[in-house]
Amino acid sequence: GDITTPTAAAIDGLSQHFPLCMQNLHRELRKNSHLKHFGRLQYTLFLKGIGLSLQECILFWRKSFKLIADDKFKSDYLYNIRHAYGDVGGDSNRRGRGYTPYSCQKLLTEPAPSAGQTHGCPYRTYNPDNLLSLLQSVGVSDRTLLQGVKEDVGKQRYHIACNRVFDYAHKAQIKKVKDEGLWSASELDLVLHPNAYFKRSFLLKN
Numbered sequence: 275g276d277i278t279t280p281t282a283a284a285i286d287g288l289s290q291h292f293p294l295c296m297q298n299l300h301r302e303l304r305k306n307s308h309l310k311h312f313g314r315l316q317y318t319l320f321l322k323g324i325g326l327s328l329q330e331c332i333l334f335w336r337k338s339f340k341l342i343a344d345d346k347f348k349s350d351y352l353y354n355i356r357h358a359y360g361d362v363g364g365d366s367n368r369r370g371r372g373y374t375p376y377s378c379q380k381l382l383t384e385p386a387p388s389a390g391q392t393h394g395c396p397y398r399t400y401n402p403d404n405l406l407s408l409l410q411s412v413g414v415s416d417r418t419l420l421q422g423v424k425e426d427v428g429k430q431r432y433h434i435a436c437n438r439v440f441d442y443a444h445k446a447q448i449k450k451v452k453d454e455g456l457w458s459a460s461e462l463d464l465v466l467h468p469n470a471y472f473k474r475s476f477l478l479k480n
């Protein structure tokens with residue numbers, strides 16, 4: 275596949291490579307045909323980071339918010355998408371560039387979401403039982419792995435838990451690139467950014 279120019283229509287398929295924070299937003303969006311402001315912002319910047327163009331990103335949200343009429347979409351949502359891409363607003367520094375996709379560090383330190391919001395890092399924002407259910411619902415069900423995740427989050431080692439899940443889900447591919455010397459050690463360092471998680475997953479599986 276090609277990740278340099280993903281389309282709106284490709285996002286459902288690509289979401290298998292997303293870290294839990296973004297998979298969670300994607301699933302909420304598909305379930306409710308809506309996401310609240312901070313979730314939209316987090317997800318929009320992530321999609322920008324995977325290479326989705328502004329036009330495709332607008333199309334993605336327009337189709338995803340299928341219960342919302344065109345005029346309401348234009349008045350309530352369109353500006354924020356364009357703003358994230360630097361197409362409108364902001365100071366001159368940001369114009370044309372917009373905002374940077376959020377790192378794990380940012381997502382792990384911002385104020386926790388309140389009820390009904392889905393943004394942030396689920397390893398931190400979900401209580402352990404709900405986190406394990408969420409992981410199982412996205413196909414992560416190995417008991418030893420889930421036990422490890424539970425211990426990590428108990429010690430507030432949230433991104434270690436995330437990397438543990440990544441390593442498990444890509445075990446065979448990681449072994450292959452290591453055995454064949456295809457990737458350097460630094461290419462297999464801890465993932466510290468949702469976009470790095472995506473990119474590494476995509477490259478390992480394609």
Ligand code: SF4
Nearest residue numbers: 293295378395433436
């Ligand atoms: Fe997302 Fe980072 Fe949390 Fe993983 S550790 S779920 S990539 S914010």
